[in-house]
Amino acid sequence: MNTNIDHIIDGYSRLFLQEAGENTSHGLSPVGAAPCQSRNCLSAMHASFSKIAIVICLLIFVSCTQKRALFQLQPSSQTGIHFNNKVEENEKYNVLEYMNIYTGAGVAAGDINNDGLPDLYFSGNQTSGRLYLNKGNFKFEDITEKAGLLINRWCTGVSMVDINGDGLLDIYVNVAGSAKFGDMHNLFYINQGISAAGNVTFKEQAAAYGIADTRQTMNASFFDYDKDGDLDLFLITNPADEMVTGINSIHDRKINGESAGTDILYRNNGPSSTGQITFTDVSREAGILVEGYSLGAAVSDVNGDGWPDIYVSNDFLTNDILYINNGNGTFSDKTAECLKHTSFASMGNDIADFNNDGLPDIYTLDMLPEDNYRKKLIIPPASYDKFQLLLQKGYEPQYTRNALQLNNGNGTFSDISFLSGISSTDWSWSALWADYDNDGDKDLMVTNGFYRDLGNLDYINYQARMHNPMGNQDAKREEKLKAIKNLEKVPMQNYLFENNNDLTFTKRSDDWGFTQKGFSNGACYADLDNDGDLDLIINCFNEEARVYKNNSNEINKNNFLNISLKGRKPNLQGIGSKVWIYTSGKMQFQEFYPYRGYESSVQPIIHFGVGTHTSIDSLKIVWPDGSKQILYNVKTNNALKLDIAHATVTPSSSIKNIKYTTHLFTEITGAKGLNYQHKEPDFDDFKVQPLLPHQFSKNGPGIAVGDVNGDGLEDFFIGGTAASNGSFFFQNKDGSFIKHPLPANTLSDNMGVLLFDADNDNDLDLYIVGGGSESPINSAAYQDEFFENDGKGNFKKVIGALPGLKASGSCVIACDYDHDGDLDLFIGGRISPGSYPLPGRSYLLRNDGTPGKIKFTDVTKEVCPKLADIGMVTSALWTDYDNDGWSDLIITGEFMPITFIKNNMGKNFAPPYTIDNSKGWWNSIVAGDFDNDGDIDYVIGNLGLNSRHKASVKEPLCIYAKDYDKNGLIDPVMCYYVNGKNYIYPTRDEMIKQINSMRGRFPSYQDYASVTFEASFLPEEIKDAYVVKSECFESSYLENKGNGKFVRTALPVEAQFAPVFAMLTGDYNKDGNLDILMAGNSYSTEASTGRYDALQGLLLTGDGKGNFTAVKSAATGFNADNDVKSLAQIEAANGTAVILTGNNNSELKAYQMQTKGMIIIPIKNTDVYAIIQKKNGQSYKQELYYGSNYLSQTSRKLIVSKEVVHITLVDNKGIKREQILK
Template sequence: MNLFTQVTRHHRLHSKINTCFCIYLMVCLSLLFLIECKTGQIVPSPSDQSLLVELPSSQTSIEFENKVVQQGENNILNYSYYFNGGGVAVFDIDQDGLQDIYFTGNAVQNKLYLNKGNMQFEDITASAGVSCPEGWKTGVTIGDVNQDGWLDFYVCRSAMGDSTLRRNLLHINNKDRTFSERGAEYGLDDPGYSTQAAFFDYDQDGDLDMFLLNHSLPAYTRFNNLKAYLETKGKDYASKLYRNDHGKYKGGPGKRGKPTCPELGVWLSLTLTRMVLDLLANDFNEQDYLYINTQNGRFKNVIKEATGHTSLFSMGSDIADINNDLLPDIITLDMMPHSNERIKLATGDDNYDKNEVLDRVGLHHQTMRNMLQLNNGDGTFSEIGQLAGVSNTDWSWASLFADFDGDGYKDLYVSNGYEKDFTNMQFLKFTVDAKIKSQQTGVAPDMNLILNNIPSIEEGNFLFKNNGRSGPDSTGQAALSFSDFTQTWGAARKFKSNGAAYADLDNDGDPDLVINAMNQKSFIYKNNAVEQKTANFLRIDLASNNPGLPIEGTQVKCFTRDMTQLYEFSPCRGFQSSMYGPISIGVGTDLIIDSVKVIWPDHQYQMYHNIPVQTMITPAYKDAIPTLTVPTPSLSLFSPHPVLNWSHHPAQVNDFKQQLLLPRMYSYSGPKMKSTDVNKDGLQDLFICGPAGQSSSLFIQNMQGGFKPSNVALFESDKASQDENACFFDADMDGDMDLYVVSGAYLTTLPDQFQDRLYLNDGKGNFTKAPNNIPKETYCGAVAVPLDVDGDGDTDLFIGNRMLPGQYPMAPPSQFLINDGQGVFTNQIASVADDLEHAGMITDALAMDLNKDGAMDLIVVGEWMSIKIMINEHGKLVDKSRDWLGENTSGWWNVITGEDYDQDGDIDLIVGNAGDNNQFKVSADHPITLVYKDFDGNGQVDPFLSYFIDGISYPYASRDEALGQVGFLRNRFLDYNSYATATLKDIFTPDELRDTTTLKAQILSTLYLENKGSSFVRKPLPIQAQFAPVYTLVSEDLDQDGDLDIILAGNETKVRVRMGRADANKGFVFLNDGRGNFSYLPQSVSGLNLKDDTRQLLFIKLEGQSVLMVGQNDKSILSYILGTLHH
């Protein structure tokens, strides 16, 4: 029987092979991919006995197999969800205290297994009446729908063209191990294309309402009519909110059913702003949704406000507190592989313009990888999946957070695999070739041949151990990292699976795993944590003493000697699955739990104290007491305080069109800001650097704390230049602050636009340009640092230059401008600091007397550079980097600042870098490298970036990108398979590589370097310092304790599409204890939410108060007033 004939007819899913070729080629090449590597911070060691043991069907009697085969029109090309698989439900159907198992099968009958104890199960499907023989079954959800104290379940159906075979099924428990299907009676026999449902009491009237997650039928659209396509509606696509009115469900209008939003995951949480929160994970071009219950019967989508970006092809999701800060964090799964070969076979070209189209039609930023959203406690999340080591698990489905080893931190299980990978680039090439041949011969291709050429993905599932506090961050907070313990814990067998659930099947306290496999028997992983006596558990049974009570959304907080944990009761987890049993809480080796707080959905609560481990708590709602709510004023350290109306407006250009293989764009670099008193009135004034086409601006502060523009015409005359940086100093020794402006840009080709400028001050804040006082130059600059290098009493200038326009990563020479005492400068770098003339792509520099000899030294940082310590020896700067820092300090350094943070009388350093939340896990032995030259002789530099995956360095560029950059490679790599395993030495011949230049980066972490008198040692910063690139740092005593604290900001959003936005830094405050030990101040306390590309932080005094000025690329200037920190 053709399952999908009517689907094909009614929804125009193309069955003719030539149309399928175009659809799937264009979809897969149009959608935008991103890569990252799978790593962990802890190397697992094998154990004598695995934590998990796969139980054979001969022991469990579980014989269910979700067998899905392609036959005729029933195939992946006609129905994109053909191999999405089935779900799992684990719940106690007969109240015997044992968790039973229900599997959904797509085209096969569902199965119900009765738990008989000792991991033995009996198939009672037939007698229970729950086989659901017809239709295409997807997700399953548990809930006490009729509130009789017995658990019912709801089965979703999809795919079928006949809507009667899509109607969802509600199985009401008859209390005798049988069920009656009563979906139509309750009003829940929805005929849409359903994936999963979630029961919860959204209107708090005491009964279970339901959210139904429907999906649309994906279809191809060209980008030029994407906006109209997104506005298309379909009643059977729409997700719906059903309200329970006295046992009869009425479906609300739901979200409009849009053809590009096949939704695949749903999760409920009560914690965010203490209201119900729904996470809806979407597939294909559409964005994810994060709905907040506004408690008036409506929901508000806050995904853009709450997150910087999301997964592109979101599948399963889960929410749990991964770092024990009592805040729920979110994971969504995607399709990014972890091996180089799979990455290359999943990656086409990197089309930034198409990504911009998605942004313009209003979709949220998306990248193809798993996303781990860390809750900041202020309604926002920082995405740290790559930092945590869980971003790359291939084509993934169920994500389940559970404490499998019982150490008090939630681990992560990921199911994955796909029967037919129709996005494989080699397969897409095969279809194109077949189509061309068909057009030439007039003979239609063989459909069976096409289908047989689609490869399968069977990489194995993943089991990640939460490292707790065991990671590199020794500041006392959780490490926010996971290690791959799949093999160590006994889950290494490779198979394809979809739905999964965990539950304590043998009542020993630890969570076991149930897996719904594809085209093989489903099975159970038994957890041996209790048997191995490595951990203790506490169980919380919320249901048994509360028959009929909607307990969905109940929170449990567990407090032990040195740990706090949050659990939420939400049956829908992972993918198409549900679990409704006691909560298992691991507490490590503790024997007594200090206290447990149970918070019911209406916020009433009850407390338990001094609880022995390996026991069960059965709370009764009737014993709960109301929560006392005491209004508390906002105690944020910073509060918004607008003082200036100025916005940064850079030209909207695409640097990747100039150099295809750039790692990121370089045209979006500002705005930098500098402050000083230019008119000697005792008030700080402000200079802001403008991009090309927008003049820089000088603002004079008045006595009322306001600002007035000054010297407008002067700076307007120079607006053709892009001003990268500036500095105030007394150039002509007349006692006032003059201004030096550094110009530069990546795409500019007009030499005059690179000329730096010196403006002389008349002492009253009136400036005059002095073009003859500085050398003529045409360099793209980055920084100007005043210092008296020769000790003659006047101020000289170091000018650090960045790059040659359009020739990344080639760098121009830097300059050292020596002052003649009259404000006239000449470049004498060859005699003053010859090691700096060709140092590389300089980004920042800091002048200081490092060795306390009375002479000013200089520290210089840059991209692909080692940190350079230049010690002043009789007016000449000598490179002493090795003495002070040792070897292997090359990085992607952006900024440097120095203060005496530990109050020992010398200057310590903080150096901003790219951070560790990216695909590149680097070290001295495994650096990122950049090999470049003009390989094909076309006058353009060809930069090839490589990084290590599984111990081998591979090029980052996909085959399409490599061939697009260097044309002669087309004859070497005729297909994707040949390129998929190629290293740079395989791509180019020895002769072609002989005269290349190689750059490397061995450190990407932002560093705190403590000065020990004659050398620096690294000290840890809070892990938040590594969330994103750090571009600006500011030191200030924020809590009035006499110690200098720091604020770090940055982010990088103008990047390669496959790399994705690095936007997890919200402006992080680190408090100093006076000894150089820093602690993170949560965003909910700091009050900062800097979610864009921040390029400058600067404190100024306004009417006696400290105000933080924030410069962000392509945004308005922000300002925050510094308040008092309430401990």
């Protein structure tokens, strides 16, 4: 029963006594007073007892039914932990003297006296660190003085380690600060054991060990990088004041060890002849050479080769670093090869396998706020020009957000932080993965808060004005210090996220007891009371440290396993070991490195939550030397001690992470003459319309497949740009290709490309859609082009074959929609250049050619007038969705709903029919009978869910477009919802750049940050604005229910990692059911959103019932991880198939498909669809397209598995051909 209820019951007890006539002034009867014996008095007493009983029962019921928080803050009066990292600002100690004055300090947990209870050490800046001995029951004793640990230095990180293998934990303390603060040597306190007086004592010996470093270090990680059996030391440095002139100034990266901000690696030399262990700085020879303002380091074997690697989080402009261990005593910076981008101002980090696939994932913290006010107040505008310049200077892409780098299993990572819901935690410091509720999934804790809001853009503007070399500098300094002291403090609530076991997390800060606000820095976890759940300890800035008791053991009764290790001396702790456990088919994996989060180290145990399982089926440990143990039927709720003495020695090279030996696809890029580099001209759309969400000048290339020279071998064409022509690739009999650039110069970006027989002369002609945004609206540069084939693969441009089509277009698809024997065309209009989001003009072109003359007529207004301005079209498909024998249109686009247009038997088209609540940023369509019911279903690629942009029916993402400042240009103002309120999306600076009048309307950033969208404009300003909106961003499966009815469901979460542009359908795993191969990403985004780059190439295997399972690229070999815009399949001369990916501003990539056991069926140009029957009696319909998905035309040949026994082909006149397969 809690204390509040005790007080209430006590109050009601007093009430009872009063009603009974007792004196309650002291809770006792007056001396000599006669007891009450009257009947009235007794009746009153019985009545009062009844009332009190009812109240007490009710209170107990409420207390029992009220859900208890997972974590409970323990008052310092109970714990005895009164540590306060108190920093008093004055002339000597201030942010002008030391930039990192507010970055706080760490905390470490470990059993320093071997009594079975983890003790705590808090590091201090101005104040001495403190060591607290755990006395049990959340009571601690401050033994700092007794232990000899009083310190007078600016300390930051703290780590516990048994460096000499004597079974006693030692304490390493990092020292930083300004040189004006005093001694900056790091400290290493060696545990001397229990003294004669019964006290744990320590002796400072950093100099004797050779690691009394003075280079402003922030944290220490002990691990055996060279696998010689002892523990080496990695130190991260942050000498911000020594590098102050270059904090965020663009300069050539310093990657040769010349920077003061280069981290440090010390090799453990082992004991000398005297027994003294020493260390040697081997940073340069080991390849630790890259500069950075380091705030976090994590050690993990991220690529599974058996050697520990290092991830370093770097603040400000300097890139994060992933040092891959080469296994020969050196490291290589592999950031560019392994990571598509990182956080910008990275703080703390942690590495763990959060999704239980056996692969370590990386999480880094940044400063992106969750709420609109803070975003607008502290996040500066991102400059596209600056971003491009940084790339030119050798920097890797980096963005202001937390990054959750999901391990792809092939040595690369994909940031899915926006999808996972853990991208935005404001000014954050420490991140700790652990299973806090013991359900078998790792949850996440994040600390944050900043003592002075130095990121406030109004303050930064003030500082910029004060930065003038003229005038009285002392006076200016005083004024700056005064301004800093007046700065708002930013106490914040720390974050707890529950793992949903689907790559996403739910914020549980309030539910789980993290309701307090403050300034939190370093943190660690430890099972302080040995009850099987992990408690949390946080070192705070200018306030008392916090200790949170975990109540999981009492609340949900989930089970656990705590593992401690006894390794081989001198690495007695077994640091670097790996442990796997298996429970009912579920795997969990952990590596043992206790140095985690920010400036801290956790209790040196391995903790697993296992939910309701009472035993673990099997447990495997691989020790640092490669020896291993396997245990079976391990009881849970147990503290298990594993000893390397019981291990079996095996070569370390045989213990690796998951490897895939059989791939469905093999990359052959560059082989067989498949060499093509797509080159975009240098053009910046944001110079024309600063508020664009993305560019339109970087949306190609398209690919079209067909036999263009009549030799029976399939060839292909890939589109070009105004800077480089598109090219044909003619296939030779040996399966190689010869490149032939298109002879005619095109004036614009080639968007959709199509090979089709326009004049019925039995060869394939070429259509190219002009698109992009480099030229003004209605420019001749956007004119579509038609090239006639002479039957031998020679093409000439035909003037007059097309009407004047000067819209910036997207796709082109062909179909004989009127059944007159020739192929007609739909051309999708993309945008009105310079006037986004106004759509481009779309066209329906009827083939009116006659023998010897090719002619297409624009019949849009005649047969489908609403088609012309239907929206910003990205993709379209001719498809008979209602099975009436006539091809209809399905169209998708940006800010468009999924749109169907029914073909009225070739005469005209019905008004558009749209899927409810489906407005999105759709990119592509593919079709197939995925549920084997005889009609065509659709898979449609959207923006995905891994984006800053969110949308729903209730809270859509909108653009209000209008020439607000009357300068002749459309101003597209995007708005978004946060907690039910609608806000302008762009920053104040971005808005002013587009609409200058906003400067006067919002004089300060604070003014701008405080207002909703509705309050930002006058009603008359937006009443006639052109409004577009999106309600959904998930890539989706559209199941055809017949009678024009469809059901839309989201594709698996792995398909939501990035925008999906390129897709193909086929039975890739040869089980008789249609699968989906997909790729995408987009590098054309505005700088603050950052590139969408998390999609690696994905196979969704179908089950024949409309369900899909994601198979990652590491397992399939389809590693399409570029800015993929087109995807096509081509039959190779040897009877196999090749998958081609067209990548924007990059090389063409090719993948050989494993077609063993597959059958390739040739078809005629006039064939429209096939009915495919399988051995099990099921059959499905497959349409045969001229153009599908995004800017792509794949091979029209059928590839089926040996599950297929019969095929019926149907042509455009309804004539059927039967083919029986043996």
